Structures are given as structure tokens and as C-alpha cells.
Amino acid sequence: MSSSIPLKFGFLVQLANALWRLVWLVFFRISPPFAGAWRRMLLRLFGAKIGFGVRVHATTRIRRPWNLILEDNVRVEPQVILNANGGIKIGSGTLISQYAHLCAANHDYRDPSMRYLASPIVVGEGCWIATDAFVGPDCKIGAGSMLAARSTAFGDLPGGMLLIGEPAIAVRPRPSAAQGSGKI
Amino acid sequence: MSSSIPLKFGFLVQLANALWRLVWLVFFRISPPFAGAWRRMLLRLFGAKIGFGVRVHATTRIRRPWNLILEDNVRVEPQVILNANGGIKIGSGTLISQYAHLCAANHDYRDPSMRYLASPIVVGEGCWIATDAFVGPDCKIGAGSMLAARSTAFGDLPGGMLLIGEPAIAVRPRPSAAQGSGKI
Amino acid sequence: MSSSIPLKFGFLVQLANALWRLVWLVFFRISPPFAGAWRRMLLRLFGAKIGFGVRVHATTRIRRPWNLILEDNVRVEPQVILNANGGIKIGSGTLISQYAHLCAANHDYRDPSMRYLASPIVVGEGCWIATDAFVGPDCKIGAGSMLAARSTAFGDLPGGMLLIGEPAIAVRPRPSAAQGSGKI
Numbered sequence: 001m002s003s004s005i006p007l008k009f010g011f012l013v014q015l016a017n018a019l020w021r022l023v024w025l026v027f028f029r030i031s032p033p034f035a036g037a038w039r040r041m042l043l044r045l046f047g048a049k050i051g052f053g054v055r056v057h058a059t060t061r062i063r064r065p066w067n068l069i070l071e072d073n074v075r076v077e078p079q080v081i082l083n084a085n086g087g088i089k090i091g092s093g094t095l096i097s098q099y100a101h102l103c104a105a106n107h108d109y110r111d112p113s114m115r116y117l118a119s120p121i122v123v124g125e126g127c128w129i130a131t132d133a134f135v136g137p138d139c140k141i142g143a144g145s146m147l148a149a150r151s152t153a154f155g156d157l158p159g160g161m162l163l164i165g166e167p168a169i170a171v172r173p174r175p176s177a178a179q180g181s182g183k184i
Numbered sequence: 185m186s187s188s189i190p191l192k193f194g195f196l197v198q199l200a201n202a203l204w205r206l207v208w209l210v211f212f213r214i215s216p217p218f219a220g221a222w223r224r225m226l227l228r229l230f231g232a233k234i235g236f237g238v239r240v241h242a243t244t245r246i247r248r249p250w251n252l253i254l255e256d257n258v259r260v261e262p263q264v265i266l267n268a269n270g271g272i273k274i275g276s277g278t279l280i281s282q283y284a285h286l287c288a289a290n291h292d293y294r295d296p297s298m299r300y301l302a303s304p305i306v307v308g309e310g311c312w313i314a315t316d317a318f319v320g321p322d323c324k325i326g327a328g329s330m331l332a333a334r335s336t337a338f339g340d341l342p343g344g345m346l347l348i349g350e351p352a353i354a355v356r357p358r359p360s361a362a363q364g365s366g367k368i
Numbered sequence: 369m370s371s372s373i374p375l376k377f378g379f380l381v382q383l384a385n386a387l388w389r390l391v392w393l394v395f396f397r398i399s400p401p402f403a404g405a406w407r408r409m410l411l412r413l414f415g416a417k418i419g420f421g422v423r424v425h426a427t428t429r430i431r432r433p434w435n436l437i438l439e440d441n442v443r444v445e446p447q448v449i450l451n452a453n454g455g456i457k458i459g460s461g462t463l464i465s466q467y468a469h470l471c472a473a474n475h476d477y478r479d480p481s482m483r484y485l486a487s488p489i490v491v492g493e494g495c496w497i498a499t500d501a502f503v504g505p506d507c508k509i510g511a512g513s514m515l516a517a518r519s520t521a522f523g524d525l526p527g528g529m530l531l532i533g534e535p536a537i538a539v540r541p542r543p544s545a546a547q548g549s550g551k552i
Binding site for chain 2: 081101103107109110114134136137152166167
Binding site for chain 2: 534
């Protein structure tokens with residue numbers, strides 16, 4: 001069930017986008033690895049809801065941070081893309097690995113002008129979005145699931161599973177720490 | 185049916201490549217969003233055929249622009265790669281979304297030296313190549329089709345369809361604006 | 369059979385990482401195309417084993433070069449990522465095409481802290497890792513195989529084959545130069 005709505009591009013939004021790009025380039029992108037508190041402050045200044053213990057790498061490319069929610073202890077590794085045009089919410093303890101791409105924007109392909117859509121993404125608690133994985137617009141991933149490296153997620157995906165493929169499907173339960181020495 | 189031919193690397197080509205890279209870096213890459221006419225002028229100066237109303241983002245990475253044809257109203261969003269070594273032709277009204285990669289070059293894997301091949305790409309009118317999709321060498325996509333986000337296109341693909349997967353296959357007709365309120 | 373072990377992050381490793389990043393940025397990344405010998409020297413200085421005739425593009429992003437082995441005549445094209453955290457060994461004559469990503473690192477998803485794992489990659493002689501392909505942690509690819517553009521390799525994959533898909537599977541023998549005019 002799609003929850004997309006038309007994406008707004010009013011004057012104030014464009015102004016905020018331009019200002020954020022400038023701040024990102026000058027203050028965020030070049031901040032040193034240990035300046036996590038500084039980056040959290042910049043994100044909060046632009047309206048992002050950032051929990052306790054969140055770590056966001058300086059190379060993370062973010063659109064519309066005011067639509068971004070990172071709960072406690074979320075970790076975002078280098079070179080991740082968070083296109084939060086339509087809103088991105090990441091549950092506590094989730095790890096987003098390097099080069100992952102979360103794209104909460106779409107086009108209405110039934111519209112001749114291909115108008116932009118704001119298409120939210122929700123990733124549950126304790127997930128792992130692995131290296132170079134892609135999470136598409138309107139995608140929801142249940143708590144505790146793991147999206148394999150390079151896999152592509154669309155639609156509603158269950159929690160507690162190993163998700164793999166293009167498009168990703170739940171192939172088996174994700175072994176948890178509680179299960180000890182389980183092997184893949 | 186492959187239409188690849190060996191890719192030429194003569195002195196003049198190398199010189200043109202080097203010159204274009206320099207011009208791209210100094211004049212194209214850093215041009216502001218509203219300088220679309222300036223970027224069209226630079227592309228035409230290097231032999232690209234650029235139609236009316238074409239918009240190409242400043243972050244687009246282009247190889248051998250003299251082999252690039254963008255028909256009227258083509259839009260190329262940020263961070264797209266257009267490797268036009270073997271020629272790229274994009275039909276009018278087509279939208280290329282961010283991070284898409286069109287690669288019109290190949291290697292002859294039967295040749296011990298893995299010589300380069302020029303392998304043209306043709307995308308029809310009114311297509312949508314969605315975010316982070318990949319269009320491989322020698323690929324042809326029929327008019328009006330939509331290649332889904334992160335999908336990978338090889339070979340000859342039909343028009344008017346939703347293309348999805350790796351490799352992408354036509355899964356169903358693409359609902360058009362004319363069909364009104366169709367849902368996916 | 370996984371050969372992953374916990375990845376070490378001791379003080380000396382962190383220091384070496386920081387030093388390599390600085391050297392990469394200042395001396396490697398901006399070196400001109402013809403400075404291949406200079407780049408080989410820098411890699412060897414940081415402990416990489418680099419064979420005769422190896423060519424590595426200046427845009428190659430490398431982690432922990434002291435865990436990198438490139439045998440004779442290996443070629444690494446632009447924008448490749450070699451995450452050698454857990455060790456990468458590339459056999460002689462192998463070609464790594466642009467935007468390919470080899471990731472020899474993983475997380476232990478059964479561990480609540482998601483500790484890092486060093487997960488080696490071994491690519492045999494005479495392979496071709498094509499454009500934008502991904503080679504995952506703990507992956508072994510046999511000699512002479514070709515991983516198709518945009519494909520994703522996991523696990524142990526055989527030699528002499530065309531590997532394609534996500535995850536990649538061996539679809540047919542790779543025609544060799546010796547077989548002459550074979551067609552795909």
C-alpha cells in the first residue's frame with residue numbers, strides 16, 4: 001500500500017535545500033571522524049530527529065534532513081546516501097553500511113510530467129542494511145532484518161529475516177546473537 | 185545482435201578526451217543548477233547533439249560527448265554516468281534519474297588483450313531510466329518503457345513495459361498517463 | 369566455508385590507516401594517468417605486493433593496502449573500490465573494470481555489537497570483473513571466469529565460466545581467445 005504524496009518544491013523548501021547543501025559542503029563533509037557530536041548538532045539544527053549515541057559519517061549525503069529520524073545508536077557508515085525527500089525513519093540500533101542508498105523519492109510514471117513523489121522509508125530497530133544495498137521508495141523493513149550486500153528492497157519486508165536479491169525476498173530467519181553459534 | 189566495433193584510441197581521440205576532461209572539471213562540473221544553457225553549449229561545442237529543452241545536471245560524468253545524442257526535453261538528474269564511448273542516443277522526453285549508469289563500452293573477452301569495444305546504447309522516447317539503474321553495452325530499450333530503480337538492462341528490451349530485475353525483463357505493460365488512475 | 373576472522377583495530381592499524389588515507393589523498397589520488405610506477409611505489413611502500421606490469425588507476429579507493437596482492441599484469445580501471453580489510457588477492461592478468469567494488473570485510477550479524485570481520489577475497493588468474501560488479505566478503509572466483517557487469521558474487525565460484533546475476537551463478541563456459549570466433 002503506497003503512502004506516497006506529491007513532493008513539494010515551494011520557495012522555502014528550495015531555500016532550505018540550498019542552505020543545507022552549503023552547510024553540508026562547508027561544515028559537515030569535511031568534519032573529522034571524531035566530530036560526531038558536531039554533525040549531530042548540524043543535523044538537529046536542520047530539523048532532523050537524532051537519538052542518543054547516533055553516529056553519522058562525514059561522507060553521508062543527505063537530502064532534506066528535516067525529514068530524517070535516526071533513533072538511538074543508529075550507525076551510518078561512509079558514503080551512504082539518505083535521500084529523505086519523502087521521510088526516512090531508522091529504528092534504534094540499526095547499522096547502515098557503506099555505500100548503502102536509501103531513496104525516499106519517486107516519480108509518478110502515470111503523469112506526463114513525471115511529477116516527484118514523497119515516498120517514505122521506515123527501517124525497524126536492530127536491522128542491518130549491508131554494503132551497497134538499495135532501499136527503494138515506500139519500503140518498510142521489519143525489526144531485526146538484514147538486507148544483504150548489494151540487495152535491493154522494495155515494498156513491505158518482514159522483520160527478523162535475511163533479505164536478499166533483486167528485488168530482495170526473505171530467504172530465512174536471521175540468526176541472532178541469542179542463538180549463538182548458528183552458521184549461515 | 186551485437187553492433188559492437190573496436191573502440192579507437194588514436195592520438196586525436198586521446199587529445200579530445202583530455203581536453204573534454206579539463207573543460208568538464210573547470211567549466212561544467214562546478215556550474216550552478218540554473219546554468220543549463222551553458223552546459224548545453226559546452227556539450228555542443230564538443231560535438232554532442234542536444235535537442236530543445238534538454239536539462240543535464242552539472243554532476244553528470246560524460247565520456248566522448250561527440251558520441252552523445254540527447255533529443256528534445258531529455259532530463260538527466262544528478263550523478264548520472266553517460267559513458268558514450270560507443271555512442272548513446274536518448275529519445276525525446278526520456279528521464280534519466282540520479283545515479284543511473286549507461287555504459288556504451290565493452291571488452292572483447294575472447295581477445296587475450298581484452299581489447300575495448302564501442303557498443304552503442306539506444307533508449308527510446310518517453311522512457312524512464314530510474315535511480316541507480318544500469319544500462320549495459322549494446323542495449324536497446326523501446327519507447328515508453330520504464331527501467332526500475334537499481335535494475336540492470338542488457339540486450340534488446342521492448343517498449344511500453346515495466347522492466348525490472350538483474351538482468352531486467354519486461355514484467356508488465358507500463359501504465360501510461362492516458363490510462364489515468366491505474367495502480368502498480 | 370567461511371575463512372573470516374575478527375578484524376583488528378589496534379592503535380598501530382588505526383595510525384597506518386590514517387597515514388595511508390593522507391598519502392592517498394595527497395600523492396596517489398591526484399597523480400596523472402601516466403604515473404603508474406609512482407602509484408605502484410606508493411602501494412609497495414604501504415606493504416602491498418604488486419607484480420610486474422600492474423596498472424592501478426589514480427581513482428582507485430583502497431583500504432589497508434598491506435593486505436593487497438596484485439599479481440603480474442593486473443589492471444584496475446577508474447573508480448574501483450578495493451576494501452582489502454580482510455585481504456584481497458588478484459591473479460595475474462585479471463582485469464578489474466571501472467566502478468567494480470571488492471569488499472573483503474563483513475560484520476558478524478550474530479554478535480550484538482556487529483563486530484567487524486576480516487573476510488578475504490581471492491580472484492584467480494585471467495579473470496574479468498566487469499563494470500560495477502560487486503565481489504562480496506569471503507568470495508573466491510576461479511581462474512579465467514568473467515563476472516558480468518553489475519553482477520554480485522558471493523561464496524565459491526568456479527573458473528572458466530561466465531558468472532552472472534544477483535547472486536551470480538555460472539551460466540555457461542566463457543569462450544576463450546583460443547576458441548576463436550565463438551559468440552555469446
